[in-house]
Amino acid sequence: MTETLKASLAGLPVSLRDIEMAASVVAGFVTRTSFERSRTLSDITGATVWLKFENLQFTATFKERGALNRLSALSVDERRRGVVAASAGNHAQGVAYHAASLSIPATIFMPVGTPTVKIENTRRHGATVIEAGATLEDAATLATDHGRAQGLTYIHPYDDPMIIAGQGTIALEMLASVPDLDVLIVPIGGGGLISGMAVAAKTLKPDIEVVGVQAALYPSMYNLIKGENLPMRGDTLAEGIAVKAPGRITSNIVRALVDDIVLVTEQQIEHALSLLITIEKSVTEGAGAAGLAAVLAHQERFRGRSLGLVLSGGNIDTRLLSGVLTRQLAREGRLSKLKFDIVDRPGQLGTVVGVLSKAGANIVEVSHQRIFTDLPAKAVVLEVVIETRDRSHLEATIAALRAANLDVDVGAE
Incomplete structure (x- = not known):
């Protein structure tokens, strides 16, 4: 360990000892999730990819760790009066679940528009849920004010040393299982997860690289650390890391210990999420897929290295998942959706179906449109959604349709 790193670690409010103590607190109450090598993802990326399945916690989120560590430290009087928190979902569930197990009343403020699955799961764990505030920051302000008025202890989602220490237990488990990891790739929202993991990892293995990942739509920590001013806007699939203002404590830790932060696009997150389902048969939310998205987007950078990725959560709305x-x-x-302009007479649909069948394309949906169209009265718009094996099969199918003199346009590809 270099003197610079030693000095950096010594000046932080969270130490390896704090994380080890947190590990003893959560042991037996939080799942020690599996940490498995993905042979297929390793083949695809050219790296050795290890996945930490935090999406398999009881609440489907790593947030349980920090929440339990913080709640366990409350005094008898603080437990009696209760706690309040603000969250877009995962912190809410972690606090609600473990507050209930400790018989602590919990009130959670969740921003308007939070995925329904996260709201309902939080209520199911016994917390009082108040949907208020257009953003997470708005909800946090309301929660803080409510807590002050009611004498409740505010449980911060990330900017708290005990929360950070609890999240850091993930790195302890990963390095205990695979000591020769070269890189940890960790999603960043407010920074609690990467801060705790960086403290543990850099203390135990100073030469390990720690890389953070943020959604390109919400590059808050990226802007702060790199001195950029990229805009933050829109609805990201990774709402769990859509934080406009990273923490003061976490920012200092990230600045001291994290080697780099990369950004991933919405399409990259969607692709990674899809791969995790199809290859690993594991459901993750957008934030949970961010690490793999970064590896896929920067394959040359990580090629040949041993990578530890955290699948940080699995709370995704089923309708949204279906769309992705x-x-x-x-x-x-x-x-694909195919659009045909055909003459409105018997046999035309049969011709289209015959060509598609011969090409081996599966018909998923069919619709005719005679009324709401600018075509001549004797014409009809035919839309057919088809399933093909891959893009080359689609191209062969289109070629077969055109060879049969059918006027076809390819819509949503």
């Missing part, structure tokens, strides 16, 4: 998977099928040329 369908969009990915379209991008791969496996699901």
